[in-house]
Amino acid sequence: MSHPSPWVRALTLLGLVVVAAVEVGPYLWMVATSLKDLPSVTQFPPSLIPRPPRWDNYAKAWQSGPFLRYFVNNVVQTAAILVLQLGFACTAAYAFAKLRFRGRDLCFVIVMACLIVPPQVRFVPLYILFSHLGLVNTYAALVLPYAVSALGTFLIREAFMQISDDIVDAARVDGAGVFTVIFRLLVPMARPTIVAFSLFSVVYHWNDFFWPLVMTTTDAVRTLPVGVSMLREEGTGARWHIIMAGSMFVVAPVLAVFAVAQRHIVRAFTFTSLK
Amino acid sequence: MRRMLAVVLGLWWLAGAGPAAADPIVAQFWYSFGGKNREVTEAHIKKFNESQSKYRIEGTFQGDYFQALAKIRAAAITKTAPAAFHVVGEALPNLWQGGMLESMEEYAKGANGTDLADFVPGLTQAGYFDYLGKKPAPLFALPFFRSTPILYYNADMLAAKGVKVPATWDELRDAAGKLTVREGGDTKVYGFEVPVDWWFWYGLLHQAGGTLMSADGKRAAFKDKGQEALQFWVDLVNRDRTMKQPPGKDYSAWEVANTDFINQRVGMIFTSTAFLNYMTENAKFKVGTAFLPAKAKAAVPTGGTYFVLLKDAPAAQKEAGWAFIKWMTDPEQTVSLSKATGYMPVRLSAINSPAMQSFYKDNPNYKVALDQLRNAQRFPFSPALFDIQREVIQPNLEAAVLGSKTSAEIMTTADQKANEIIGKYDR
Amino acid sequence: MASRRARRDAWLGYALVGPSLALFGLVYLYPVAYSAYVSVFQWDLMTPKRYVGLANYRELWSPEFGEVLVNTACYSGGVVLLALALGLGLALLLNHRGAWSAALQACIFSSYIVSWVAVSLLWIWMLDPQYGLVTYGLRLVGLPAVNWLGSPAVALWTLVLVTVWKTLGYPMIIYLAGLQAIPGDFYEAAALDGATGWNRFRFITWPLLSPTTLFLVVTLTIASFQGFDIVKIMTGGGPITSTMIYVYYIYEQAFQYFRLGKASAAVVIFFGLILLLTLAQWLAFRKRVQYTT
Numbered sequence: 001m002s003h004p005s006p007w008v009r010a011l012t013l014l015g016l017v018v019v020a021a022v023e024v025g026p027y028l029w030m031v032a033t034s035l036k037d038l039p040s041v042t043q044f045p046p047s048l049i050p051r052p053p054r055w056d057n058y059a060k061a062w063q064s065g066p067f068l069r070y071f072v073n074n075v076v077q078t079a080a081i082l083v084l085q086l087g088f089a090c091t092a093a094y095a096f097a098k099l100r101f102r103g104r105d106l107c108f109v110i111v112m113a114c115l116i117v118p119p120q121v122r123f124v125p126l127y128i129l130f131s132h133l134g135l136v137n138t139y140a141a142l143v144l145p146y147a148v149s150a151l152g153t154f155l156i157r158e159a160f161m162q163i164s165d166d167i168v169d170a171a172r173v174d175g176a177g178v179f180t181v182i183f184r185l186l187v188p189m190a191r192p193t194i195v196a197f198s199l200f201s202v203v204y205h206w207n208d209f210f211w212p213l214v215m216t217t218t219d220a221v222r223t224l225p226v227g228v229s230m231l232r233e234e235g236t237g238a239r240w241h242i243i244m245a246g247s248m249f250v251v252a253p254v255l256a257v258f259a260v261a262q263r264h265i266v267r268a269f270t271f272t273s274l275k
Numbered sequence: 276m277r278r279m280l281a282v283v284l285g286l287w288w289l290a291g292a293g294p295a296a297a298d299p300i301v302a303q304f305w306y307s308f309g310g311k312n313r314e315v316t317e318a319h320i321k322k323f324n325e326s327q328s329k330y331r332i333e334g335t336f337q338g339d340y341f342q343a344l345a346k347i348r349a350a351a352i353t354k355t356a357p358a359a360f361h362v363v364g365e366a367l368p369n370l371w372q373g374g375m376l377e378s379m380e381e382y383a384k385g386a387n388g389t390d391l392a393d394f395v396p397g398l399t400q401a402g403y404f405d406y407l408g409k410k411p412a413p414l415f416a417l418p419f420f421r422s423t424p425i426l427y428y429n430a431d432m433l434a435a436k437g438v439k440v441p442a443t444w445d446e447l448r449d450a451a452g453k454l455t456v457r458e459g460g461d462t463k464v465y466g467f468e469v470p471v472d473w474w475f476w477y478g479l480l481h482q483a484g485g486t487l488m489s490a491d492g493k494r495a496a497f498k499d500k501g502q503e504a505l506q507f508w509v510d511l512v513n514r515d516r517t518m519k520q521p522p523g524k525d526y527s528a529w530e531v532a533n534t535d536f537i538n539q540r541v542g543m544i545f546t547s548t549a550f551l552n553y554m555t556e557n558a559k560f561k562v563g564t565a566f567l568p569a570k571a572k573a574a575v576p577t578g579g580t581y582f583v584l585l586k587d588a589p590a591a592q593k594e595a596g597w598a599f600i601k602w603m604t605d606p607e608q609t610v611s612l613s614k615a616t617g618y619m620p621v622r623l624s625a626i627n628s629p630a631m632q633s634f635y636k637d638n639p640n641y642k643v644a645l646d647q648l649r650n651a652q653r654f655p656f657s658p659a660l661f662d663i664q665r666e667v668i669q670p671n672l673e674a675a676v677l678g679s680k681t682s683a684e685i686m687t688t689a690d691q692k693a694n695e696i697i698g699k700y701d702r
Numbered sequence: 703m704a705s706r707r708a709r710r711d712a713w714l715g716y717a718l719v720g721p722s723l724a725l726f727g728l729v730y731l732y733p734v735a736y737s738a739y740v741s742v743f744q745w746d747l748m749t750p751k752r753y754v755g756l757a758n759y760r761e762l763w764s765p766e767f768g769e770v771l772v773n774t775a776c777y778s779g780g781v782v783l784l785a786l787a788l789g790l791g792l793a794l795l796l797n798h799r800g801a802w803s804a805a806l807q808a809c810i811f812s813s814y815i816v817s818w819v820a821v822s823l824l825w826i827w828m829l830d831p832q833y834g835l836v837t838y839g840l841r842l843v844g845l846p847a848v849n850w851l852g853s854p855a856v857a858l859w860t861l862v863l864v865t866v867w868k869t870l871g872y873p874m875i876i877y878l879a880g881l882q883a884i885p886g887d888f889y890e891a892a893a894l895d896g897a898t899g900w901n902r903f904r905f906i907t908w909p910l911l912s913p914t915t916l917f918l919v920v921t922l923t924i925a926s927f928q929g930f931d932i933v934k935i936m937t938g939g940g941p942i943t944s945t946m947i948y949v950y951y952i953y954e955q956a957f958q959y960f961r962l963g964k965a966s967a968a969v970v971i972f973f974g975l976i977l978l979l980t981l982a983q984w985l986a987f988r989k990r991v992q993y994t995t
Binding site: 004012016017019020021022023024027029030038088089091092093094096099100101102106109110111112113114116117118119120121122124125129144145146147148150151153154155158160176178192193196197199200203204205209210219225228229232240243244247250251254255258259262265 | 708711712713714715716718719720722723725726728730731732733734736737748773787792795796804805806808809810812813814815816817818820823824825828854869871872875876879880884886908913916919920921924927928931939940948949952953956962969972976977980981
């Protein structure tokens with residue numbers, strides 16, 4: 001962009017501000033709603049700043065269920081899924097990208113086929129299976145069905161394929177074991193892909209409502225999104241202010257993590273080139 | 276000395292070795308509402324557990340009605356289903372015929388029984404269903420949170436415009452016309468709003484003088500009067516343009532109608548009596564309630580959910596489940612549940628108690644649904660009922676209002692599909 | 703020596719892929735096989751299954767199902783194209799260090815991490831054709847109100863726009879990273895050669911971003927195929943069937959109508975279609991893809 005006229009620059013800036021406002025506006029609205037009382041929520045024209053701010057909405061939301069347990073469960077579930085997904089995906093991707101064995105491509109196609117199987121399709125058979133195994137209401141029910149990721153396997157394989165075979169051969173000639181090659185050599189070189197995929201996985205599973213709801217029948221391993229859904233009421237009138245307060249509990253941790261990790265994410269991309 | 280010690284210890288051991296204080300029998304109660312209803316239910320579960328030590332009920336949320344039903348069925352397959360849950364009235368025949376539900380006859384008459392005669396007739400299973408000339412099914416459901424649709428109106432708005440509360444369809448059309456406020460091309464205030472929904476359509480069907488099925492339940496019978504009902508909406512929305520069709524499906528649309536009413540964007544709505552607490556607390560105007568307007572006759576469906584017991588649960592858990600259900604429908608509890616939520620109390624003795632009577636005197640709006648029960652219409656006790664509601668009627672009503680099909684076309688197709696479904700179950 | 707290494711490699715390959723495959727088979731393919739089995743029955747999850755052969759498939763051969771396929775394709779296509787284009791545009795514009803750039807990025811990314819439920823409810827209000835904020839804004843500029851969620855012609859595109867709004871932050875972030883990975887020397891050399899902005903984009907930026915673009919196309923397509931929450935909350939597949947997309951259709955058949963046989967048949971058909979598409983694509987592009995080896 002060499003020497004754009006000041007008009008273009010001003011207009012561009014304005015456009016960007018508008019986009020940012022549209023993106024963040026509803027989100028700010030959510031925050032505002034979480035601090036109102038119910039009559040203010042439904043009134044129109046809507047008021048932007050609640051006076052006085054009702055911080056007790058947050059207390060009410062938090063106390064509506066075992067929110068601390070939901071929070072811990074949510075962390076355990078998201079972290080366990082991510083670790084397992086990356087572990088399985090990196091090892092499988094190495095085999096698909098760098099090793100030759102019969103049936104390799106067929107196996108890969110099978111993995112690809114799993115990309116379009118949504119949780120609504122998997123629910124009934126897996127519920128029945130896990131129930132027979134006595135695993136309903138356990139972390140296994142939440143984590144195992146997502147322990148492998150077809151998307152992750154595909155993306156990391158792509159990244160590995162872009163790394164020259166010579167590097168791998170050299171390392172193996174030097175006597176490096178398989179896992180050293182994968183996790184100490186290839187993974188750092190594929191860091192951008194792995195970070196990008198991890199971001200996607202964490203946001204998806206942190207906010208996942210459907211799977212933790214249908215695979216559990218008690219509160220033991222339920223997560224925050226399920227807890228927040230219990231604030232919704234279809235029969236006698238929704239209390240939006242409490243629902244939004246509850247939703248904030250789900251959003252805040254991810255925001256915090258992202259704020260802290262943002263610099264590292266950016267660095268992950270710039271250290272090695274996404275060739 | 277030692278011998279005496281031995282004797283004392285022996286006696287002590289004997290005393291403790293008698294029938295030990297048994298652990299409470301634990302049973303699960305699955306429910307599918309959140310928010311205020313959930314809070315009230317959980318509070319009552321806690322109270323039940325504290326009021327006795329023989330049973331302990333654990334209540335858990337299982338998603339919306341359909342997610343809960345799916346989980347119950349899946350859990351039944353693996354024999355891990357709860358002892359008790361609640362379910363919408365329309366699904367009862369289907370579940371009963373499918374063999375999932377336990378009969379409550381013995382429990383009701385037994386030691387920990389309940390006075391069936393004291394239940395409000397319009398709210399019971401017997402009052403809800405038309406058994407189509409066959410032998411009535413045994414008791415297998417007790418009313419939980421039950422409601423009827425009522426007409427809510429903005430009393431201030433009607434008074435300001437000199438509009439009378441409508442009692443017939445024609446008066447409703449009139450009133451809607453007078454209450455609608457237009458500015459240029461926009462409608463600032465609609466006269467009337469109602470979700471284009473099975474439940475309200477069922478009411479209109481009967482108000483027009485129709486029924487859903489033939490008296491023997493072998494054929495669908497709603498084609499003509501159902502069309503009249505649907506056409507009423509079509510005219511209000513598209514010809515008079517005095518009715519707003521709230522966007523969204525199922526409860527999303529209901530919420531829009533409620534919010535519009537509170538914001539004074541609409542003068543009159545039909546919705547469940549269960550929202551009365553919510554409306555009264557949040558409206559900044561005087562809320563009035565009335566019967567649904569009549570046409571050929573005054574008619575109203577009832578709605579809400581019933582308590583049921585699962586047949587495949589272990590006997591001890593079923594016993595615990597029954598004890599809970601019985602306790603929840605006792606007069607004292609039905610009063611506290613009703614006051615906390617706005618749903619109707621299910622016991623006559625509760626309604627006639629001085630506490631409730633004075634409550635109704637101070638809050639006449641709450642009495643409307645109760646009085647309206649004399650116009651309650653029954654539902655056919657047919658396993659096809661649930662399918663007809665969910666597959667045949669509910670998804671297809673809006674096409675008429677949106678103008679993509681005529682009400683005649685829709686009802687003809689619906690009649691056909693309904694007969695197919697009835698035939699499928701008759702096999 | 704080479705063949706021993708080759709055999710060891712093969713053995714290693716199976717060992718590394720085996721556990722993954724086993725899990726994939728259990729948690730992904732077993733449900734699909736289960737669906738294939740159930741698809742030849744009529745089953746409501748409660749009463750015994752009734753064998754009906756291919757009746758479910760015949761019932762799906764209908765305009766309604768065709769509409770579901772079209773809706774899904776339109777929804778996915780719209781979301782991927784728009785999110786990619788806008789994400790790239792934003793990344794190009796925000797590709798400067800600086801506090802205001804970071805602030806704008808954060809704003810745009812914030813909607814990505816919020817859950818669908820909160821966001822969908824907000825949008826339902828804002829899109830109300832009578833008093834929503836969007837309607838209000840349109841009226842200010844003199845445009846007529848649009849029935850965003852209540853009109854069959856518009857509803858699906860409304861969902862596309864809301865989805866793009868929500869997911870825009872992700873491609874933006876990924877493209878930003880991709881842009882920053884392009885060495886500055888390329889641009890300097892191009893500037894020396896007198897290349898214009900557009901040419902720089904076309905010959906340097908875009909090609910070097912192609913792995914990123916591929917990454918995003920795959921991720922966004924998969925994510926949009928599984929779109930469910932937004933439909934469930936905002937439109938329930940309506941008005942009429944204009945927003946009925948793949949996953950919601952199966953959910954509705956299975957858990958609202960309890961027609962598991964028909965739902966399972968739909969699963970099998972979709973699965974088969976995508977498999978065919980993937981196979982066709984792979985065969986077509988197999989020769990053209992080159993990797994640095």
